[in-house]
Amino acid sequence: MHAYRSHTCAELNASNVGDKVRLAGWVHRVRDHGGVLFIDLRDHYGMTQLLCDPDSPVFADVEKVRSEWCIRIDGEVKARDESLVNTKIPTGEVEVFVRDLEVLGDVKGDLPLQVFGDQEYPEETRLRYRYLDLRREKMQKNMKLRSDVVTSIRKRMWDQNFREFQTPIITASSPEGARDFLVPSRLHPGKFYALPQAPQQFKQLLMVSGFDKYFQIAPCFRDEDPRADRSPTDFYQLDLEMSFVEQQDVFDAIQPVLTGVFEEFGGGRKVDQTWEQISYKDAALWYGSDKPDLRNPIKMQVVSEHFAGSGFAIFAKLLEQDGTEIRAIPAPTGGSRKFCDRMNAYAQKEGLPGMGYIFWRKQSPDSIAQERGITVKEVNALIKSGEIVLGNEAAGPLAKNIGPERTEAIRQQLGLEVGDAAFFLGGKPKAFEGVAGRARNVIGEELGLTDKNRFAFAWIVDFPIYEQDEETGKIDFEHNPFSMPQGGMEALQGDPLSVLGYQYDLACNGYELVSGAVRNHKPEIMFKAFEIAGYGEDEVRKRFGGMVNAFQYGAPPHGGCAAGIDRIVMLLADEANIREVILFPMNQRAEDLMMNAPSDPTSDQLMELGLRVIPQD
Template identity: 40%
Template sequence: MLRTHTCGELRLEDKGKEVTLCGWSQTVRDKGGVVWIDLRDRYGVTQLIFEEGVSSPEILAQASKIHREYVLQATGEVVERYNKNPNIPTGDVEIRVKELTILNKSKTPPFLIEDETDGGEDLRMKYRYLDLRRNIVRKNFELRHRMMQETRRYLDAQQFMEVETPVLIKSTPEGARDFVVPSRMNPGEFYALPQSPQTFKQLLMVSGFDRYFQIVKCFRDEDLRADRQPEFTQIDCEMAFVNQEDILNTFEGLARHLFKEVRGVEFKEFPRMQYADAMRLYGSDKPDIRFGMEFVELNELAQNKGFNVFDQAELVVAIKAEGCADYTRKQLDALSDYVKRPQIGAKGLVYVKYNSDGSFKSSVDKFYSEEDLKAWADKMEAKPGDLLLVLSGDTSHTRRAMNELRLHMGSELGLRKPDEYQPLWVLDFPLLEYDEETKRYHAMHHPFTSPKPEDMDKLENDPGSVRANAYDMVINGVEVGGGSIRIFDRGLQQQMFQLLGFTEEEARKQFGFLMDAFEYGAPPHGGIAFGFDRLCALMGGKDSIRDFIAFPKNTSGRDVMIDSPSPISEEQLKELDLKLREEARNNRS
């Protein structure tokens, strides 16, 4: 080894030792007769000192020529610092350097490699290998590493076996768009990169593997947001001979284990909520239940009073902001502008102030008496000093808009505390959703999800009302995992494909291998997949998963560091038979 210690481990009890450190020069302070260099590695920072009359003139001259990010090897004695630094673990000591070797020089970095850097995100992503040197960024990957190790430790103790599944697979029509890979050996044919290992993990259950998991890369060609990347990581799991309760208990255990071991957080309870109730009370299938503000529907009280906006609405719904009756007109206008944003799309906002003296003031006083407004307040269990916020319109759109307003108010009032974690299971999603544009049903999760046993008889005559034997884990309003009990009977799977508009030939072409496997003793099984990057971001208190991916893509799906995606050569195109196919297509057109 080129070093005897790291830059983060020396303490006052090491005083007098001769040590050798290696690392990068973070800062250099040259005061003429004394030079200090902060030497940084992955483990921390240690100060080096070079003094006139103590260090040799050659070493002092050499130290004065060091610049930021030079790679150094320094040998010397551990001494007590005169001016201690209480902000770092090594702040009581420094190294009086006797030997200094410049292992490599560095150009001046394009931004400061410090926690509070002067580099914008685009610049840091272009030089991501430099950004990763920053302590604040490295800690994200220490958390990610710990998460991986604790995940494996828990699942191994539960008798799960880690199995790798293929990356080059077959494209399927359901779900997001596939990334496709042309096959040179099979001209005109393509692999797809997996959106998940779904069918393979089901085949492993048929194979008798019983309990499978994989921390696996997945790929989806979809529009990107802060919590999405074209390639991402899942904790993918499947179990045989289980029912829904077994799955919930096992993976509630995983969540408890991870949060306790990685964050020191113990969940007091792990509540469960029906999908229908989540939509009715929160307007979201991933509600943040760290705070209240549940929706209250006011149709019976608010309609047929001459206010056309409410009278013509499918839904009139309100939330209660406790203690906010003193909001100014400017604050209320800001809320109205917020819900009118194109991303939310509400046409307007009605407010009702329940004043501290018991009187009411609203934006619809022309249509509603104080008695009317008191009835609203009573239904919402409001008290003097509270503010009621009301939206109306068609049910689905109004619930979505109110969900956004509720989250906004929760943030404004400091109710969404980043160091408070509240988990939730959301259960019994609709199995299917009808698409008016395509005039057919689509699977809400995927086509292998089993219906609830008690809804099985509705598949023929009322498929839209069938509930899925499915479940999502939500923490702080973030969907961190989702799964279902699977179909394991060929006949039921065939029926599901028919409901989804597949012809028998299409189903056979896409999923014949799975259908065939079901004829060889497929066991009852189910599973779940967790968004590993999302879990890391949630535990790290960040909004973007990019902070926990070593080399992420930007919002355009580009890696600006290596300039990818990029064109390929004419020779490669010819080898893949792509250019000839493109020319043929152009000729036909």
């Protein structure tokens, strides 16, 4: 028999009754039923119940074991009484009577966190003792899912004739929108390598090298501020690039891969088969975000015309300024003052003065009495006689200020009915779009409009290449500087702010899942694009010399994208925090509490590298 096990803890069933077996794993739970000990033994595959009573030659030793001890047992498989069968686990028909025990690893002192049960522990505790945290059922499930997703992605990419290549981990610093992690060179004192933010330049060089379809499950390193959906140090992405392609070709390559993965691992949730293409401009207008959650059907609209010259002075005066507008967030079924006041308070919490609202309801005798200057009793009498028929009315502070004609026009534009509401924000769009987008999400959640049983995808396209600083007037890149401008060199001769790029993101349930572009592979167009942003040819050659030089030797048109592995798994696992699907993540301060990183270098290390640490005040 094998030194440690003849079976895993998920294999035994009724067909094994009477067999002599050997199992190894961790003590999940110990139960003492009046001198009869029951132990749930757990390994990576599952759970088996062990039984030990005073007839066992190792009963005294079994009495000593505690939770999370690692043990090996020999025993005999017995059938459970029919009334005690556990249908929730594969081994639930049997139990193993323990006849021999070897402690492979005991626990010294108290456990800092329990593996058994669903207790919540502080994140710092979980990360410091991650090896214990990872033993928990949910974490085992998440990490198995991650492994299976990566395997599935690889198979699907191979099936589309992509070849997998590995690009360098140590390279030159190349700004791509985030801070580099620098690595000092011992052989070249005073000089530094960098960990790649992405394999961007290398994968483009592969296309110049004649490799038609490349992919890689690539590690990427960025010194970023942490947040719930982003790791502060490193992450993995499905990186791909293709030659002789247009934008749609990239979409057609990645869509079946992701659709298949979400269908395979999505737990039966609906997966959109048609992926809408929405311009960056429309996404900002309709959803207040370039990564909209399309499970929520709410679309924002511009309603400036209804407030221009109206009795609501705040919006009317605002609209007299250049570049301002009023946008409405429809809220079907949200027509109650309580809900409207709650959303107004939400906007204030987000840093705005508030959020105007209108809600529509059936007319009340009170409002008619006030309007006509008669008593409610008289109104009720007129209703009873049929002289007054209760209609619909708009309520809320805004409704009173702009009057019934304008509120009715707003209702009709937004397609709302009695029992619905609308919220309003105004100013320069960039100043309030983010809050409007978040408010849209909250409204959809609170009113039950967001379909939780769905993965909703949309390509966000037509990103602007340039933006202008309002204070200095300087033109700079708003998005990826290596995207091919739509219209090529000709597009760069006009207004830079109107230039759009062949750049695209894929949004899924409110997260950016994929980002990519058709690349600018022509040196003369690249130099012109950078010149508009204030970078001369010498600067471009200095920063991106390897790629620029390669493009002078017959570069093919090419494009690609990268999909975040961590975010894909996070969505499939239905987790809100990306650290729940990463084996050994950093904490919010980019620290590895388990391995004590970052750590202080030794004097010898610094001397060898020719470095000195300057103390921070």
